[in-house]
Amino acid sequence: MERLENPWRGKGLPDDVLAGAPWPSVDAAAPRALLARCPAAAETPLVEVAGLGPRLWIKDERGRMGLGSFKALGAAYVIAHEAAQTGAADLSRALRGRTYVTASAGNHGLSVAAGAHVFGARAVVYLSDTVPEGFAARLRAKGAEVVRAGADYAASMDAAEAAAGDKGWTLLSDSSWPGYFDLPHRLMEGYLAMAAEAARQMPEPPTHVFLQAGVGGLAGAAAAWFRQVWGDGPRIVVVEPEAAPALIASIRAGRSVETDGPVSNMGRLDCKAPSLIALKGLARDADAFVTISDAEAGAVLADLAERGLASTPSGAAGVAAMGLSDLNPEARCLCILSEEAGA
Numbered sequence: 001m002e003r004l005e006n007p008w009r010g011k012g013l014p015d016d017v018l019a020g021a022p023w024p025s026v027d028a029a030a031p032r033a034l035l036a037r038c039p040a041a042a043e044t045p046l047v048e049v050a051g052l053g054p055r056l057w058i059k060d061e062r063g064r065m066g067l068g069s070f071k072a073l074g075a076a077y078v079i080a081h082e083a084a085q086t087g088a089a090d091l092s093r094a095l096r097g098r099t100y101v102t103a104s105a106g107n108h109g110l111s112v113a114a115g116a117h118v119f120g121a122r123a124v125v126y127l128s129d130t131v132p133e134g135f136a137a138r139l140r141a142k143g144a145e146v147v148r149a150g151a152d153y154a155a156s157m158d159a160a161e162a163a164a165g166d167k168g169w170t171l172l173s174d175s176s177w178p179g180y181f182d183l184p185h186r187l188m189e190g191y192l193a194m195a196a197e198a199a200r201q202m203p204e205p206p207t208h209v210f211l212q213a214g215v216g217g218l219a220g221a222a223a224a225w226f227r228q229v230w231g232d233g234p235r236i237v238v239v240e241p242e243a244a245p246a247l248i249a250s251i252r253a254g255r256s257v258e259t260d261g262p263v264s265n266m267g268r269l270d271c272k273a274p275s276l277i278a279l280k281g282l283a284r285d286a287d288a289f290v291t292i293s294d295a296e297a298g299a300v301l302a303d304l305a306e307r308g309l310a311s312t313p314s315g316a317a318g319v320a321a322m323g324l325s326d327l328n329p330e331a332r333c334l335c336i337l338s339e340e341a342g343a
Contacts, residue, residue, distance in 0.1 A: 001324045002291045004248050010232075012284035017255040019178035024224040024281035025189040028196040031073065034080055035193055041065060044194070046201035049307055052300075053323055054331035057206070058309060059198040062340035067114060069107035069315075069339040070194050070218060075100075075172050077190030078183055079115030095121035099169040103149075103157035104139075105131055106268040106314070107339055108174045113144035124169065126160040128152050130263060152263075154272065175215040175275040185277055188221040195225035198334065205230045206334040208327065210318035211286075212239045214271035216247055216278025218338060223285040234334075238282055238289045239321040241266040241297070246274040247282060248289040265294040268314035268339065290321050305341070315339035 035041040044064050049056045065072035079100065088094035098121040102112050109125040116123035123144040127136055129151050136146045149159035157173065164171035176184040209226055211219035219238050226234060240247055243261035250257045256274055264270040282289075297313035300320040304311055313320075318335040327333070 001293075001296060001321065002242065002248070004252060004289045006251055006283065006286050006288055008251065008254075008283040009287055010284060012280060013254060018276055018280050020181070021176060021276035021280045022181055022185055024220045024277055025185060025192065026224050026228045027189060028192040028225060031077055031190045031193040032196065034077065034084065035073075038065070038080070043197050046198060047309070049309070051307075052303060052319070054208075054327045054329055054333050056319075056322065056333045056335065057202060058319065059194065059201075059334070059336045060309065061194065061336060061338050062311065062315075064194075065114075067107065067110050069110070070191060070336065071107035071111045071174075072114070073190040073193050074174055074187040074217065075102070075108055075111035076115030076118070078172060078187050079112070079119055079121065081186060083119040091119055093120045095119045098122070099124060099167070100172045101160050101164050101169040102126070102172045103128075103153060103160040105153045105270065106135070109139050109144065110142055112172055113139050113142035117143040124160075124163070126156040126163070128156040153270070174217050175271070175273070176277045178276070181277060184217070184275060188217045188277060191218055191221035192225050194336070195222040198222075198336070199226065199229045202334065204332065206234050206332045208322070208325075208331055208333045209234045209236045210239055210322045210333065210335045211236065212269055212314065212317035212336070212338060213247055213278070213282075214244070214269040215273070215275040216282060217275055218336070219286070220275070220278030220281040222336070224281050227285045235287045236285060237321065237325070238286045239317045240289070240291050241269050241317075242291040242293050244270045244272050245291045246272055247279060248291055250274050250279055251283060251289055266297050266314045266317055268312075269317060292317060292321055292324065296320055296324060304337070309337055310341035311337050312339055312341060
């Protein structure tokens with residue numbers, strides 16, 4: 001495991017390297033109010049887990065809204081917000097005629113598909129050649145149209161962005177880049193519902209928080225909320241695959257960096273470029289950034305499964321990094337189990 005202490009902690013990166021990216025939202029009331037209208041939007045549990053080193057609480061997102069991942073709070077929340085903004089009496093038809101398009105390597109696509117279906121819109125999800133056909137079938141079962149494009153996630157995102165421009169569709173990415181901030185900013189706001197639940201459920205503030213990151217949306221949103229609630233007390237550590245070290249490389253360089261590397265078994269975290277909104281927030285809020293190997297990510301899965309918390313290398317990456325961190329037994333750790341096994 002590689003570790004980098006964050007030299008930008010408390011101040012953030014210079015504004016001129018972030019292309020006008022906004023800070024992550026801390027308006028948890030907005031997603032809570034909208035989600036309260038959704039019958040499937042029950043809280044997920046916070047579970048205290050023994051036998052993995054220090055005291056550990058895991059926020060278990062595997063049952064979130066029947067989609068098996070925290071991503072249910074992202075794209076679906078954006079689409080629900082846009083449906084509510086229409087003022088339509090029948091929200092199930094509020095977005096008829098609209099098409100949302102995205103690229104996905106995992107659960108973001110399911111969230112787009114589910115949100116579009118609920119509010120009468122169409123969803124088109126671009127997948128790279130490396131995404132398993134089983135996931136494509138899950139998307140189709142949620143009503144999405146699936147298009148194969150490119151050898152990797154970046155190529156499928158390029159294809160989705162081109163289709164949005166050519167056909168007048170709404171691009172709904174979970175990342176952000178220069179000139180594309182509004183929808184991903186709201187998408188990250190949706191994740192605050194999860195962070196606010198976790199903070200409310202914790203019996204006392206944690207000393208350490210481990211947050212796995214792909215483009216950084218979950219980590220950026222959660223870190224911003226935890227700093228709002230707990231201040232500088234917890235040590236917040238961001239965890240990435242060593243094959244996709246976009247955030248740690250960007251923090252080291254003091255600017256957004258696109259990385260390359262082999263395909264990681266942490267497929268939902270295998271993102272080679274950071275979201276600028278997430279990078280802006282994490283440069284201010286995170287204490288350290290670490291990378292873990294595929295083997296290190298996989299090693300914790302059997303222990304979690306024995307405790308009824310079966311997940312994936314992506315979903316359990318924060319727990320894996322905690323176990324590698326040689327913490328005092330008196331430490332109080334918070335991790336997020338971000339997806340179910342088989343996702």
